Amino acid sequence: MADPAPVPPPADARRSFLTKLMAMVGGGLATLTPVAAGVWMTLDPLRRKSSAASFLPITKLESVPDDGLPRQFPVIADRNDAWTGFAAEPIGAVYLRREQGSDTIEAVSATCPHAGCFIELDKRDRCFRCPCHNSVFTLDGGIVSPSPSPRTMDSLECEVRDGRVAVKWENYYSGIAEKVARP
Ligand code: FES
Incomplete structure (x- = not known):
């Protein structure tokens, strides 16, 4: 006897997963931006020169x-x-x-x-x-x-x-x- 076909997750569950994924990406970007700016300020030769x-x-x-x-x-x-x-x-x-x-x-x-x-x-x-x-x-x-x-x-x-x-x-x-x- 054949296995029953997989049941797709309900639409609400898919939307919830996408919302969490977007929140994680947005949160990551928000954290990385100031870090990248700090690295730029430290390494940029022009900024170091402008003393x-x-x-x-x-x-x-x-x-x-x-x-x-x-x-x-x-x-x-x-x-x-x-x-x-x-x-x-x-x-x-x-x-x-x-x-x-x-x-x-x-x-x-x-x-x-x-x-x-x-x-x-x-x-x-x-x-x-x-x-x-x-x-x-x-x-x-x-x-x-x-x-x-x-x-x-x-x-x-x-x-x-x-x-x-x-x-x-x-x-x-x-x-x-x-x-x-x-x-
Ligand atoms: S550059 Fe014009 S007089 Fe010196």
């Missing part, structure tokens, strides 16, 4: 002649983009200046505040010039009028310790009168 600006070693004090004429130095640091770290590469440039007999260093960024071009030193005329739109600056970074730059060259905090010069490196927004550091 406050720090002092970066630039050169020895004796490498900055005390003749009042600025000298250009690269700013070297580890750099991170969204996913990759690049060890010790140039991220900008600074001009360092020292007056005769002084151990105090003045530092200005070589990035033009007008539109971000690289500012050059004109040794003959003893001034800075930006080749992009002809802004002219004095040796201490002041504007020579008329210049399209909306502000002076960006001064940077500088520290001399144990015969080494370090600069607090920051990038500033260009094209505006205020000196505002990029995050």
Whole structure:
């Protein structure tokens, strides 16, 4: 004699099972989302990089002649983009200046505040010039009028310790009168 055909579960039982399954999936997603966000915050190189600006070693004090004429130095640091770290590469440039007999260093960024071009030193005329739109600056970074730059060259905090010069490196927004550091 043949076995009786299996009896399908009632429609209510199927609906109840589906409701429980959806609740489990939804609950799992709700738990995983904050966990994933926490992992992202921890591992994302951009987020780790966005700490406050720090002092970066630039050169020895004796490498900055005390003749009042600025000298250009690269700013070297580890750099991170969204996913990759690049060890010790140039991220900008600074001009360092020292007056005769002084151990105090003045530092200005070589990035033009007008539109971000690289500012050059004109040794003959003893001034800075930006080749992009002809802004002219004095040796201490002041504007020579008329210049399209909306502000002076960006001064940077500088520290001399144990015969080494370090600069607090920051990038500033260009094209505006205020000196505002990029995050
Ligand atoms: S970018 Fe320097 S003057 Fe325009």
